Amino acid sequence: DTAVSQTPKYLVTQMGNDKSIKCEQNLGHDTMYWYKQDSKKFLKIMFSYNNKELIINETVPNRFSPKSPDKAHLNLHINSLELGDSAVYFCASSQGQGHRETQYFGPGTRLLVL
Amino acid sequence: AQTVTQSQPEMSVQEAETVTLSCTYDTSESDYYLFWYKQPPSRQMILVIRQEAYKQQNATENRFSVNFQKAAKSFSLKISDSQLGDAAMYFCAYRAPYSGGGADGLTFGKGTHLIIQP
Numbered sequence: 001d002t003a004v005s006q007t008p009k010y011l012v013t014q015m016g017n018d019k020s021i022k023c024e025q026n027l028g029h030d031t032m033y034w035y036k037q038d039s040k041k042f043l044k045i046m047f048s049y050n051n052k053e054l055i056i057n058e059t060v061p062n063r064f065s066p067k068s069p070d071k072a073h074l075n076l077h078i079n080s081l082e083l084g085d086s087a088v089y090f091c092a093s094s095q096g097q098g099h100r101e102t103q104y105f106g107p108g109t110r111l112l113v114l
Numbered sequence: 115a116q117t118v119t120q121s122q123p124e125m126s127v128q129e130a131e132t133v134t135l136s137c138t139y140d141t142s143e144s145d146y147y148l149f150w151y152k153q154p155p156s157r158q159m160i161l162v163i164r165q166e167a168y169k170q171q172n173a174t175e176n177r178f179s180v181n182f183q184k185a186a187k188s189f190s191l192k193i194s195d196s197q198l199g200d201a202a203m204y205f206c207a208y209r210a211p212y213s214g215g216g217a218d219g220l221t222f223g224k225g226t227h228l229i230i231q232p
Contacts, residue, residue: 045219105160
């Protein structure tokens with residue numbers, strides 16, 4: 001069984017469009033995250049959610065909005081897509097928000113904005 | 115802000131040999147966790163090993179072990195008996211206790227691309 005899943009795995013879209021990436025975890029974890037991996041493979045935290053509450057928000061454009069309908073899901077909505085949004089987006093989850101908790105990653109979603 | 119540095123963009127090793135990947139980090143915290151993640155061409159991020167800063171004993175997981183030097187803020191990964199399946203990007207990551215000041219989650223290094231020569 002997949003622990004952390006993301007859909008879609010690939011997303012190709014035009015500049016200016018709005019898109020969503022879905023994430024689900026079946027580990028019973030309390031905290032979920034979104035990371036962005038750029039073309040140079042650098043990974044950076046974007047958001048984390050704990051008990052459906054946003055607890056951190058890195059300096060990302062407000063075109064990006066995480067939405068969590070329940071503890072097992074954290075979706076990423078992106079409005080007015082730009083060329084620079086092209087990247088691989090990873091969802092992750094952990095049991096708690098503490099630093100002792102190991103984060104488990106989803107397979108990633110490769111977004112290409114044309 | 116915490117930073118993680120991986121000074122080796124690429125490393126190459128013969129199959130069955132041993133290779134060490136280096137990682138240094140900068141922090142003013144005393145309690146934190148360190149991780150090594152592996153990212154094969156499939157793109158999946160796979161946890162390799164983790165180390166608690168308060169533990170002096172180095173973590174080991176089968177062929178993978180770390181050399182954790184807290185005073186030097188160094189956290190290297192040793193892979194023994196390298197196998198073709200070890201070929202991947204390896205990322206060192208750091209996490210401190212959440213302080214509510216903003217940055218949370220894992221702080222990653224830029225990665226080391228490990229090549230296994232048959």
